[in-house]
Amino acid sequence: MKKILFGALILGLMSACNSDNITEQHENEATADNVSSGNITARGCASEEVRKVALQNNPELRQKFNELEANTEKFINNKALGKVLADGTIEIPVVVNVLYKTAAENISDARIAEQIAVLNADYSGTNTDATKIPTEFQSVSSGDTKIKFRLVNTVRKATTKTGWSTNDDMKKSAKGGIDATNPTNYLNMWVVSKMTSQGRTILGYATFPESAGLWNDGVVIAAPFFGKTGASSPFNLGRTATHEVGHYLNLRHIWGDANCGNDQVADTPTQTTANYGKPSYPLYNTCSGVQRSVMFMNYMDYVDDAAMFMFSAGQKTRMQSVVDASGARSGLRVY
Ligand code: ARG
Ligand code: ZN
Numbered sequence: 227m228k229k230i231l232f233g234a235l236i237l238g239l240m241s242a243c244n245s246d247n248i249t250e251q252h253e254n255e256a257t258a259d260n261v262s263s264g265n266i267t268a269r270g271c272a273s274e275e276v277r278k279v280a281l282q283n284n285p286e287l288r289q290k291f292n293e294l295e296a297n298t299e300k301f302i303n304n305k306a307l308g309k310v311l312a313d314g315t316i317e318i319p320v321v322v323n324v325l326y327k328t329a330a331e332n333i334s335d336a337r338i339a340e341q342i343a344v345l346n347a348d349y350s351g352t353n354t355d356a357t358k359i360p361t362e363f364q365s366v367s368s369g370d371t372k373i374k375f376r377l378v379n380t381v382r383k384a385t386t387k388t389g390w391s392t393n394d395d396m397k398k399s400a401k402g403g404i405d406a407t408n409p410t411n412y413l414n415m416w417v418v419s420k421m422t423s424q425g426r427t428i429l430g431y432a433t434f435p436e437s438a439g440l441w442n443d444g445v446v447i448a449a450p451f452f453g454k455t456g457a458s459s460p461f462n463l464g465r466t467a468t469h470e471v472g473h474y475l476n477l478r479h480i481w482g483d484a485n486c487g488n489d490q491v492a493d494t495p496t497q498t499t500a501n502y503g504k505p506s507y508p509l510y511n512t513c514s515g516v517q518r519s520v521m522f523m524n525y526m527d528y529v530d531d532a533a534m535f536m537f538s539a540g541q542k543t544r545m546q547s548v549v550d551a552s553g554a555r556s557g558l559r560v561y
């Protein structure tokens with residue numbers, strides 16, 4: 227990067243915006259800039275003209291020029307792309323797409339920032355309610371998942387639609403939605419007024435890593451459940467996004483979407499079914515004759531926002547495998 231900046235500096239010093247290193251005749255060639263008004267001559271700058279001739283006559287310089295432009299372009303883009311931080315943390319760049327009819331649905335920048343902050347707290351294990359993790363689960367708690375999120379853009383669009391479904395219309399501009407921004411390299415989140423699936427209101431839905439880079443790849447959340455301030459209790463702590471991004475990073479529901487199902491994570495105890503509300507700990511389930519205390523406080527259960535506050539170490543490994551350089555979502559990192 228230093229090389230690029232240094233190169234640009236040298237080129238800048240070489241440019242001819244003063245008359246030091248160009249002839250009077252060259253300056254006069256810069257016709258459009260060179261307008262006289264009264265006895266003041268507007269400053270003409272012949273840099274581009276001089277460059278043009280130099281580039282035409284010098285293939286080596288032309289090559290340098292092309293490389294410099296390409297590097298500059300890359301530098302600008304990379305600033306907005308995902309990063310691998312010094313400690314190995316993957317910082318995922320996020321684009322939030324807001325579809326609104328009412329002013330309330332056009333959620334504020336502050337609320338979006340709040341949601342990103344919740345994701346960063348939950349995925350780093352620095353959420354204040356992590357202190358509530360029961361002793362028996364502390365040893366299998368993920369702690370810092372080494373996944374972070376950074377908002378890089380917010381796209382807003384007014385719509386006349388009052389409701390959406392899981393048919394992905396919010397991701398198609400032709401259907402009144404907003405097309406994803408480069409889904410290979412960005413986590414796209416869509417915020418819509420309300421959503422139903424089979425006639426029932428849902429909080430959100432996500433695509434799994436097999437959809438990486440497809441036009442519909444990303445996470446959708448209904449505005450009342452996005453962020454915290456002004457959100458709808460008991461889903462007003464931003465945990466719908468924590469849960470949906472979990473799916474985006476290949477986590478399954480903790481009950482394995484079946485009676486005593488398998489979530490493919492060894493350290494999350496098998497449980498009979500989803501839990502709702504605020505269960506009281508401990509809660510025992512029996513599967514195949516084995517009784518276990520279940521981890522209903524996991525983000526991938528269905529409990530209220532205030533009742534979920536942990537990922538497991540096994541879930542962390544599953545998510546890390548997806549954002550790894552060899553993973554399905556390696557596009558979220560920069561090389
Ligand atoms: N029901 C939604 C889903 O199927 C999200 C549940 C999120 N839970 C929450 N407490 N916010 O993915
Ligand atoms: Zn879910």
Ligand code: CA
Binds near residue numbers: 488489490491493495
């Ligand atoms: Ca399990």
